[in-house]
Amino acid sequence: MQKQRIAIIGAGPSGLAALRAFESAERAGAEVPEIVCYEKQDDWGGQWNYSWRTGIDQYGEPVHSSMYRNLWSNAPKEALEFAEYTFDEHFGRPVSSYPPREVLWDYIDGRLRSSKAKDKVKFATAARWVQHHEDTDTFTVTVEDLKTRTTSSSEFDRVIVATGHFAYPNVPTFEGIETFPGSIEHAHDFRGAEKFADQRVLMIGSSYSAEDIGVQAYKMGARSVTLSYRTKAIGHDWPQGMEELPLVERFEGNKVHFVNGQVREFDAVVMCTGYIHNYPFLPSDLAIDSPNNVYPSGLYRGVVWQENPNLYYLGAQDQWFTFNMFDAQAWYVRDLILDRAELPSAGDRAAHIQTWVKRFHDLSTEAEEVRFQADYIRDLIDNSDYPMFDLDAVVEIFLAWVRDKKENVLTYRDKQHRSVMTGTMSARHHTPWIRELDDSLQRYLSQPEKDEIEKMMDDEDVVKSVRTK
Numbered sequence: 001m002q003k004q005r006i007a008i009i010g011a012g013p014s015g016l017a018a019l020r021a022f023e024s025a026e027r028a029g030a031e032v033p034e035i036v037c038y039e040k041q042d043d044w045g046g047q048w049n050y051s052w053r054t055g056i057d058q059y060g061e062p063v064h065s066s067m068y069r070n071l072w073s074n075a076p077k078e079a080l081e082f083a084e085y086t087f088d089e090h091f092g093r094p095v096s097s098y099p100p101r102e103v104l105w106d107y108i109d110g111r112l113r114s115s116k117a118k119d120k121v122k123f124a125t126a127a128r129w130v131q132h133h134e135d136t137d138t139f140t141v142t143v144e145d146l147k148t149r150t151t152s153s154s155e156f157d158r159v160i161v162a163t164g165h166f167a168y169p170n171v172p173t174f175e176g177i178e179t180f181p182g183s184i185e186h187a188h189d190f191r192g193a194e195k196f197a198d199q200r201v202l203m204i205g206s207s208y209s210a211e212d213i214g215v216q217a218y219k220m221g222a223r224s225v226t227l228s229y230r231t232k233a234i235g236h237d238w239p240q241g242m243e244e245l246p247l248v249e250r251f252e253g254n255k256v257h258f259v260n261g262q263v264r265e266f267d268a269v270v271m272c273t274g275y276i277h278n279y280p281f282l283p284s285d286l287a288i289d290s291p292n293n294v295y296p297s298g299l300y301r302g303v304v305w306q307e308n309p310n311l312y313y314l315g316a317q318d319q320w321f322t323f324n325m326f327d328a329q330a331w332y333v334r335d336l337i338l339d340r341a342e343l344p345s346a347g348d349r350a351a352h353i354q355t356w357v358k359r360f361h362d363l364s365t366e367a368e369e370v371r372f373q374a375d376y377i378r379d380l381i382d383n384s385d386y387p388m389f390d391l392d393a394v395v396e397i398f399l400a401w402v403r404d405k406k407e408n409v410l411t412y413r414d415k416q417h418r419s420v421m422t423g424t425m426s427a428r429h430h431t432p433w434i435r436e437l438d439d440s441l442q443r444y445l446s447q448p449e450k451d452e453i454e455k456m457m458d459d460e461d462v463v464k465s466v467r468t469k
């Protein structure tokens with residue numbers, strides 16, 4: 001019998017999860033299919049593979065990554081930790097709960113660094129088209145080698161789409177925006193907040209990008225930061241110099257009018273308005289057409305394309321959980337491909353989808369949404385051999401994180417959390433986040449001498465003296 005061939009499109013965290021899932025089975029003695037992974041960037045890591053480029057990359061392709069230079073994890077690492085490769089194992093000691101991007105990329109890379117997984121990845125290779133053949137129930141995947149500008153096609157039995165959905169920005173327009181004399185960019189193109197020093201900055205949006213880029217701008221010395229929400233304010237206890245206002249009504253030069261009648265002047269605008277599902281290499285009958293939410297339509301168990309169960313998606317959900325959810329998805333998809341898990345009939349799949357869709361539409365709070373996603377992951381793990389972990393404990397970490405941000409959005413990254421995988425309490429980073437301007441891996445793992453401010457803060461007598469004045 002001819003060996004199955006599997007195409008994985010994308011080598012970000014989701015694609016790496018798929019590679020790891022098959023590698024895990026192979027190490028345990030299983031016979032696995034031939035796997036080819038196509039990645040249009042020069043290295044793996046997806047969003048975590050930072051590039052200074054915006055718009056178009058060195059090959060003339062749309063830049064995939066939305067990563068910015070000084071990003072630190074905006075959720076506790078204990079909520080995204082791999083169940084079968086812990087931070088303790090990777091770093092050999094406890095590290096803080098909110099690492100910067102370079103540290104998280106090192107962790108993602110480290111899990112597969114000593115494996116042969118990279119041999120299966122064709123880098124600088126963009127997927128151009130996927131065609132399904134009904135007569136043979138196979139796929140032709142056409143790709144372009146971006147370095148040689150040559151196009152080739154190969155046949156596969158299954159296709160795993162692991163390109164994520166944070167690469168194609170949703171960019172609305174507003175009356176008069178063309179008259180605005182300052183800079184306008186989407187969060188996808190944002191690379192650093194240093195340029196906002198002494199500027200009045202408007203963030204249009206009320207989700208994590210607006211919150212984090214807004215706080216970054218504040219950290220880097222913006223004169224003021226305003227966040228504009230469409231339906232609901234984030235509602236943090238913002239520091240002086242940050243505020244929330246409802247939706248923008250119109251622009252008049254550098255003056256911006258809001259729907260509540262308020263008017264402000266700005267020097268820069270960042271559209272933190274989300275992303276859309278877009279798969280230009282897929283025909284419409286294979287591509288997700290759904291809003292960005294925690295249960296996108298058309299997917300059985302969130303991964304199997306209902307209309308063609310030989311096509312799979314990883315990481316297509318809006319996300320509370322990330323890396324470990326991608327793992328749970330990848331292990332389940334792998335087991336379907338290896339015939340370790342049984343795929344129900346189309347009718348049973350449709351009924352299963354409808355049950356979860358109804359539950360999704362009944363959600364009304366953030367806490368309910370987190371628990372919904374935890375239950376979704378639990379369902380996947382129950383149907384594979386991925387190590388089960390305490391999902392309820394991770395939910396509590398998320399809820400504590402939400403509370404910490406509401407209490408003080410400038411200090412929540414200084415909090416410590418306990419790993420549900422190892423029981424290890426995270427370390428306290430040597431420098432408070434608001435004063436840490438070096439995001440490098442080397443700096444993060446170092447033990448620098450305390451500066452004069454830190455010494456004063458450690459001196460209880462000095463602190464008491466300042467507080468009583």
